[in-house]
Amino acid sequence: MKTFTTVAIAASTLASVAHGHYIFEYLTANGVEGSAYQNVRYNTNYNSPVTDLASPDLRCNVGGESGSNTTTVAVTAGSTVTFTADVAVYHQGPVSFYMTKVADASAADGSSQWFKVKEIGPTFSGGSATWDLSKSYDVTVPNCLPASEYLLRIEQLAIHNPGGTPQFYVACAQVKVTGSGSGSPSPVVAIPGHIKATDPGYTANIYNDFTNYTVPGPKVWAC
Numbered sequence: 001m002k003t004f005t006t007v008a009i010a011a012s013t014l015a016s017v018a019h020g021h022y023i024f025e026y027l028t029a030n031g032v033e034g035s036a037y038q039n040v041r042y043n044t045n046y047n048s049p050v051t052d053l054a055s056p057d058l059r060c061n062v063g064g065e066s067g068s069n070t071t072t073v074a075v076t077a078g079s080t081v082t083f084t085a086d087v088a089v090y091h092q093g094p095v096s097f098y099m100t101k102v103a104d105a106s107a108a109d110g111s112s113q114w115f116k117v118k119e120i121g122p123t124f125s126g127g128s129a130t131w132d133l134s135k136s137y138d139v140t141v142p143n144c145l146p147a148s149e150y151l152l153r154i155e156q157l158a159i160h161n162p163g164g165t166p167q168f169y170v171a172c173a174q175v176k177v178t179g180s181g182s183g184s185p186s187p188v189v190a191i192p193g194h195i196k197a198t199d200p201g202y203t204a205n206i207y208n209d210f211t212n213y214t215v216p217g218p219k220v221w222a223c
C-alpha cells in the first residue's frame, strides 16, 4: 500500500508540474514588487493560454477585460518595471511588451490602439537558438512617452510545438505614466489583429533549420 501511495503522489506531482503553466501575476515598479494581482489584472483563465488569434481575450487574458480591483501604479517615463510570473516560463518563444493609452486604466477594455515597446527574440549561436526563459522580464517605459494612464501588456508566445497552435500567455498591468514626454508612439495596432496566422514568427519551426527569427507583431516604437 505504501508503495502504491508513494507512486500515486509522485505521478500527480509530475502531472501538476507538467501542466503548471506560468501566470504573470506581479509587477515591480519604483523598486517595489506588488502582491499578486495588485497592479496586474486578475484573470479567470488560471494558467491556460489564449490560442484564438481573433479573441479579445488576447488583450489582457480571459477575465481581464477590466481591472476594478487592480491598483494603477504611478511610474516615471524612462523607469524600468518588471513582470514576474508564479513559475518561470518554460515553453520556448518570444516575449513582447505593448502599451495602450487610456483614460482610466482600471476601466479600459484594451480596444484602443496598442504599440510595442520591447521584444525579446532568441539569440543564435553556433547553430542553435537560445530563448530567454525566465520568471521575470524587465521593460523600460519609453522616456518620451506622454503622461497618461496606460495598460502595459506582456505577451509570451509559446511556439514550442511546431504544427500545433501557438499559445499566448498574457497579462496587463495598470500604470499611470508621469513626466513631460511628447513622443508619438507608432506603428499602432489593434489587439486582436496584431498577429496573423501566416506570420513567420508565428508559424516557425524552431527545431528545423532554425537560423533566424522575426518576433511577430508591429515594430518596436523607439523615442
Ligand SMILES: *[C@@H]1O[C@H](CO)[C@@H](O)[C@H](O)[C@H]1NC(C)=O
Residues within 6 Å of the ligand: 036, 037, 038, 042, 069
Ligand atoms: C478581482 O475580482 C475578481 C472578479 O471580480 C475576483 O474573482 C478576484 O478574486 C479579485 N482578485 C483579487 C486579488 O481580489
Ligand SMILES: *[C@@H]1O[C@H](CO)[C@@H](O)[C@H](O)[C@H]1NC(C)=O
Residues within 6 Å of the ligand: 200, 201, 204, 212, 213, 214
Ligand atoms: C528568416 O528569414 C527569411 C529570409 O528573410 C524569411 O523569409 C523567414 O520568414 C525568416 N524566418 C523567420 C522564422 O522569421
Ligand SMILES: [Cu+2]
Residues within 6 Å of the ligand: 021, 091
Ligand atoms: Cu504547455
